[in-house]
Amino acid sequence: MIANLDRLLKENKVIVCAGSGGVGKTTISASLGTRAAGLGLKTLVLTVDPAKRLATALGLDLSDDSEKRVPGQNFKGELYAAVIDSRKTFDQFIARHAADKTQADRILNNRLYQQLSTTLSGSQEFTSLERLLEAVESKRFDLIILDTPPTKHAMDFFTAPQRIHALFQDSITKWFMDSGNSGGFISGLISRGTRTVIKSLEVLTGGQFIEELVDFFAAMRAVQKTLRDRSVAVQKLLSSSSVKFLVITSFDAAKIEEAKYLHGALKKLGFTLEAVIINRAFPLWLHDESSQKALKSNDPATQKVLLFFEEFRKFHAFRYSLYEDFAKSLKGSANLFRIPDFGEDISGLADLQKLANRLGEAST
Amino acid sequence: MKVGKDSVWSNKKIVFVTGKGGVGKSLIAAGIARQQALAGKRVLLAEIGENSYYKDFWQLSEIGHEPRPVPKENFDVALWSGESSLREYVLFYLKVERLYKLFFENKVMRSLVNVAPGLSEIAILGKITSGIRKVGPPLPYDLIVVDTFATGHALAMFRTPKGMMEAIRMGPMGHQSREILNVLQNRELTSYVLVSLLEELPVVETLEFQAQMKADLGVEAHIIENRVVRIPVTENSLEKLGDTNEAGLSEFARFLKAISEKQTRYHAQLTKQSPPVVSVPMIFSNEPKELVDRVAEVLNL
Numbered sequence: 001m002i003a004n005l006d007r008l009l010k011e012n013k014v015i016v017c018a019g020s021g022g023v024g025k026t027t028i029s030a031s032l033g034t035r036a037a038g039l040g041l042k043t044l045v046l047t048v049d050p051a052k053r054l055a056t057a058l059g060l061d062l063s064d065d066s067e068k069r070v071p072g073q074n075f076k077g078e079l080y081a082a083v084i085d086s087r088k089t090f091d092q093f094i095a096r097h098a099a100d101k102t103q104a105d106r107i108l109n110n111r112l113y114q115q116l117s118t119t120l121s122g123s124q125e126f127t128s129l130e131r132l133l134e135a136v137e138s139k140r141f142d143l144i145i146l147d148t149p150p151t152k153h154a155m156d157f158f159t160a161p162q163r164i165h166a167l168f169q170d171s172i173t174k175w176f177m178d179s180g181n182s183g184g185f186i187s188g189l190i191s192r193g194t195r196t197v198i199k200s201l202e203v204l205t206g207g208q209f210i211e212e213l214v215d216f217f218a219a220m221r222a223v224q225k226t227l228r229d230r231s232v233a234v235q236k237l238l239s240s241s242s243v244k245f246l247v248i249t250s251f252d253a254a255k256i257e258e259a260k261y262l263h264g265a266l267k268k269l270g271f272t273l274e275a276v277i278i279n280r281a282f283p284l285w286l287h288d289e290s291s292q293k294a295l296k297s298n299d300p301a302t303q304k305v306l307l308f309f310e311e312f313r314k315f316h317a318f319r320y321s322l323y324e325d326f327a328k329s330l331k332g333s334a335n336l337f338r339i340p341d342f343g344e345d346i347s348g349l350a351d352l353q354k355l356a357n358r359l360g361e362a363s364t
Numbered sequence: 365m366k367v368g369k370d371s372v373w374s375n376k377k378i379v380f381v382t383g384k385g386g387v388g389k390s391l392i393a394a395g396i397a398r399q400q401a402l403a404g405k406r407v408l409l410a411e412i413g414e415n416s417y418y419k420d421f422w423q424l425s426e427i428g429h430e431p432r433p434v435p436k437e438n439f440d441v442a443l444w445s446g447e448s449s450l451r452e453y454v455l456f457y458l459k460v461e462r463l464y465k466l467f468f469e470n471k472v473m474r475s476l477v478n479v480a481p482g483l484s485e486i487a488i489l490g491k492i493t494s495g496i497r498k499v500g501p502p503l504p505y506d507l508i509v510v511d512t513f514a515t516g517h518a519l520a521m522f523r524t525p526k527g528m529m530e531a532i533r534m535g536p537m538g539h540q541s542r543e544i545l546n547v548l549q550n551r552e553l554t555s556y557v558l559v560s561l562l563e564e565l566p567v568v569e570t571l572e573f574q575a576q577m578k579a580d581l582g583v584e585a586h587i588i589e590n591r592v593v594r595i596p597v598t599e600n601s602l603e604k605l606g607d608t609n610e611a612g613l614s615e616f617a618r619f620l621k622a623i624s625e626k627q628t629r630y631h632a633q634l635t636k637q638s639p640p641v642v643s644v645p646m647i648f649s650n651e652p653k654e655l656v657d658r659v660a661e662v663l664n665l
Contacts, residue, residue: 020385021384021386021514049516052568112531114531115527116524116531117481204453205535205536205537206534206536207534208532212531213480216481301597305597305616305620306613315650318650341619
């Protein structure tokens with residue numbers, strides 16, 4: 001019953017594909033995009049770091065983060081795709097939301113920011129969500145599919161807006177406020193303990209480092225309110241009923257554990273988890289009886305392949321038990337789809353559509 | 365020509381293991397730790413960041429900043445975060461009891477490490493290289509195997525000392541960044557292992573990472589191809605079996621043939637520039653001890 005998947009695509013504004021690295025999120029996001037466009041929707045796939053072949057299939061140029069109409073398409077609707085350039089989005093965010101050019105330049109020209117903004121905790125996640133929010137606000141698309149950036153722990157993604165907001169909230173930036181005062185950079189408002197900690201840090205890292213930090217924090221104050229407003233807006237968007245989450249996972253004990261955890265955590269955050277997709281599951285083609293029977297074959301190659309299959313099967317049987325426990329624990333609160341591993345690469349729109357069909361079949 | 369494994373992790377002080385998410389870096393890192401420990405070295409397997417992978421893997425109650433032995437293994441494991449590394453560093457140099465308490469109880473430390481660009485990365489690299497640079501508390505190990513972040517984040521971390529030096533030229537931060545960079549670039553002391561699978565995305569990321577490391581730090585990362593499926597029959601046989609009417613068998617044969625072709629293709633792509641050090645087979649086990657032992661065996665060959 002493909003209607004299940006199709007209804008998901010038709011009845012929502014945003015689909016977020018979550019999961020940790022290496023599970024095929026980007027490919028699944030893109031294939032859902034082809035399906036949605038096939039249903040007549042004007043669809044945007046927002047992706048982070050797509051593989052070259054997938055980028056080519058989607059007509060993306062990795063150095064340009066604008067929304068592009070995917071070439072060679074023949075859908076009832078339309079398919080667009082864009083790569084999220086984290087640095088650029090963050091720079092633009094600052095340029096747009098700082099009170100004036102002087103303030104924006106103060107951040108953009110800060111040496112620590114210039115050299116190390118990619119290490120800014122949560123910034124990649126923040127920019128993905130900022131980009132999603134912009135796309136939703138533009139009202140140009142019927143459906144937006146967001147492929148989330150790889151995080152070691154998938155939950156990091158959803159807490160990023162709060163995190164980045166918390167980083168620059170008043171109490172922290174206050175430490176560094178009075179940098180112009182003769183008493184140094186440390187505000188008189190902060191506790192003596194904190195002051196001692198920072199002073200000690202200055203001894204160990206040097207005055208220049210602390211100076212740059214002070215400058216960075218002082219400059220970030222200019223966009224602090226917007227940061228807060230945007231993270232509230234993102235939170236509101238993600239918990240609205242027209243936004244659905246899919247957790248993509250692979251057929252692996254640790255990854256299934258993570259999916260379990262995500263399932264609970266998303267619920268707690270008030271987000272709607274629609275389905276867990278187990279990608280590249282090992283297909284159980286052979287039953288015990290058939291392999292037993294065939295083992296009596298006289299052909300040595302047949303025997304070797306069957307023995308090899310037995311190894312595969314035993315190895316995966318354990319994982320299957322985890323998968324079945326997980327399916328039971330969901331108790332209908334979310335669907336569990338399984339896409340078998342076909343050992344093939346995805347290299348064009350046609351392959352993406354084929355994958356979407358399999359996903360549709362799995363969603364019965 | 366195969367690169368000698370010896371030149372990759374024997375006689376080194378630090379081995380960084382990285383790769384795309386999901387390629388099995390942590391297992392390979394544990395395998396290197398075991399193999400080197402068996403060779404008589406005092407080895408520390410260091411995880412970095414906030415969360416421990418090995419805690420669940422070995423079902424340990426806790427892995428923290430202080431190294432602890434791994435049960436049934438002859439090496440230690442530790443988890444070094446930016447916060448714990450920076451705290452240790454500060455305490456070591458300030459040596460004031462009052463400050464000790466302050467740093468443990470003050471929320472500023474955590475926030476500061478999270479907020480200040482690059483500080484967490486420089487603190488972690490500082491800790492890893494502290495033995496060689498002879499700063500901070502002594503680390504009684506011959507070798508530290510670092511289970512590093514996935515490629516994207518790892519690259520950002522390896523670039524941090526250089527970035528920090530560009531931003532901060534003076535004072536202890538500039539000086540330490542330069543020293544850390546020297547260790548990272550020293551081929552006698554440090555090596556980099558890149559774990560890949562014979563699949564498109566991992567191969568592309570591996571090659572990009574290798575090129576970036578060469579460009580940014582002037583170092584060569586060595587490739588390990590992981591989870592290589594060793595198929596017991598020829599592609600010809602698989603083709604024949606794929607054509608039979610035996611429903612499950614023919615499908616499995618076609619599946620294996622697709623894997624075989626894919627592996628050949630990506631092996632060629634992966635090894636065009638430089639040969640892989642080792643090819644680790646797919647290990648059909650879910651037991652941690654068996655997995656680590658088998659990887660160590662393969663690395664020893």
